[in-house]
Amino acid sequence: MEFGYILAGFVVGFLVGLTGVGGGSLMTPILLLIYHIKPAVAVGTDLLYASITKSVGIFAHGKLGNIDWLIVKRLAMGSIPASMLTLWALHSMDLQSGNVVNTIKFWLGVALIVTSVAVLLRNKLMALVAKEQWIPLAYVPGATILLGIVLGGLVTLTSVGAGALGVTALILLYPKEKITTIVGSDIAHAVPLTLVAGLGHASLGTIDYPLLGTLLIGSVPGIYLGSHMSSRVAEHWVRVALAMILIFVGFKLVFH
Known part of the structure; x- marks a missing residue:
């Protein structure tokens, strides 16, 4: 089984490096449905x-100047309190009960479906918003904080949303920013959010540390290889195939 976890880490790392699709939308369903x-x-x-x-990515993007810390701050103003509130709610629940298990599966399914749509529509959305600012500039700061609240609750409950969903929403809010800045800022925000949510889950006793270490053994070389192959592979079609898989898995979880 340990080899299977290493393989899962490698596959997810490779696909993240190749396509940039968030690891949560891939890893959590694999752990849930296959293992x-x-x-x-x-x-x-x-x-x-x-x-x-993702902490590795923050250093890389930081060196390249691809992080807008104002965007990160606005997102964190909403996401960190929302994450802590979600953790507080989880503390008061029996995480082994059927209702809680089904609730997590349901929202995970919803997050996967929304993520897959975001992956499919991202390029078209970028072309549309490049022509005009859809959201008035006066509303952008508040809308960014609101996005953070949504991501904080969703990521803490399902581990999905900080990647493809966050990037797609930021493209809508900040159409004038370079895509590298959007991705870099999203990763910079995802690190403290997943860390706070992860430590909160540690206090709940919902982290398997040997499993975590085994997954990392596979993911590090996977991310490295995927990143170096991204320029040689038609990643658009890989993204489409991934989106189709996420839609299938998402509907399976929602209507379980």
Whole structure:
């Protein structure tokens, strides 16, 4: 089974490096549906996994000047309190009960479906918003904080949303920013959010540390290889195939 976890880490790392699609939308369903890890443990373990892997990205993007810290601050103003509030709610629940398990699966399914739509429409959306600012500039700061609130609750409950969903929403809010700045800012925000959510899950006892270490063994070379192959592979079609898989898995979880 350990080799299977290493393989899962490698595959997810490779696809993240190749396409930029968030690891949470891939890793949590794999742990849940293939390896039958309990939903809360799959989410908690993946959150710490994400905070570790994305912390590497924050240094890389920071050196390249690809992070707008004002965007990160606005997102965190909403996401960190929302994450802590969600964790407080989880503390008062029996995470093994059928209702809680089904609730996590349902919202994970919803997050996967929304993420897949975001992946499919991102390029078209970028072309549309490049022509005009859809959201009035006066509303952008408040809308960014509101986005942070949504991401904070969703990521803490499902581990999904900090990647493709966050980037797509930021493209809408900040159409004049370069895509590298949007991606870099999203990663910079995802690190503290997944760390806070992950540590909160640690206090709930929903993190499998041996599993976390095993996944990282596979993901590090996977991300490295995927990143170096991204210029040689028609990643658009890989993204489309991934989106189709996420839609299928999402509907399976929602209508379970």
